[in-house]
Amino acid sequence: MDRLSLIGIAFGLIAIVGGQVLEGGQISSLLQATAFLIVLGGTAGAVMLQSSSAAAIEGVKMLRWVVAPPKVELEPWVKTLVTWSNTARRGGLLALETPLESEKDPFVKRALQMLVDGTEPEAIRHNMELEIDSYEEKLRAAARIWESAGGYAPTIGILGAVMGLIHVMENLTDPAKLGSGIAVAFVATIYGVGSANLFFLPIGNKLKHVIGTEVRRRELITEGLVAIAHGENPRIIEGKLRGFMV
Structure with a gap:
């Protein structure tokens, strides 16, 4: 949490x-249902128009990461990779079949499988970097729906304000109706600017930070496994991997 x-x-x-x-x-x-409907509904419509259904659905699912982000710790992975390096140094790459069988992370499992199969180090790096790039682009496209909402909401808020003023102008002869029109006009602007700067833009930036942390973890794992494939000294591998934790 x-x-x-x-x-x-x-x-x-x-x-x-x-x-x-x-x-x-x-x-x-500050509670105005009409302004809320105009701003939130208009913003949601604009975001759906510009996004693919997959990105929109994934972006909504990722919303939980704002308060419950996935736990990403690099230190345990450094220790694990150094342990695997020592294992491979003593018993060869085939000795890594044991951790391969127990590994739950699909990304790590695929990389380990290539390592055990004797795949060339640069081929391992190439394949895993392609997977990292694909993973990052997919999640960043989903996170961008919140940044887009932050861009559209203030403009939709202004649209709501203009609509409220139109309502005012249409009822100048009926003072009883002027208050509601003015309320919509000003509250819609508050909702647009407030939702963008208090929620949508911060959510987008938070999700990008979480994605970046997970990408760094995958890059660390890739670098460690490639170093093992090259047969580098475990102490050198550990020093290299700790560079990801700066």
């Missing part, structure tokens, strides 16, 4: 609502 993300969301909302209260405003004045 990423508590900092939850604290950040809560802190941002409390600051805005608290500022409204300190200025003597009512919290209820």
Whole structure:
């Protein structure tokens, strides 16, 4: 559980609502269903229009990473790769069949299988880097839907404001209807700018950070297994891999 993300969301909302209260405003004045529908509905429609269905679905699924990101630790992998290096140094690459059988990570399992099969080191690197690139592009395309939402929301908020002002102009002779139109106009702008800068853009950046961490883990594993294939000294391999942890 990423508590900092939850604290950040809560802190941002409390600051805005608290500022409204300190200025003597009512919290209820920030709650406007029409503005919410215009901004969130319009933003969702724009994002769906520009994205593939696969990217949109994956982006929604990745939303859980904001508060519960996958746990990625590099230190254990450095130790594991050094252990595998020592094993291969003593018993040859075929000695790695034992960890291969127990490995659960599909990415690592494929790389280990190539290593045990005696695949050339550069072929291992090439194949695994292609897989890393494909993985990264897929997830970054999904994360970009949140950045796109952050770009569209303020503009849709302005659209909602204009619609509210149109409503005002149409009812200048009926003062009772002016308040609702003005409320939609200003609250729609708040929803557009607020959702973009408090939620959509930070979510996109958070997901990119999580993706980058996982990509670094895969690059570390690839570098370690290629070094084992080259028959490098375990101490040299460990020093090389610790460069990924800077």
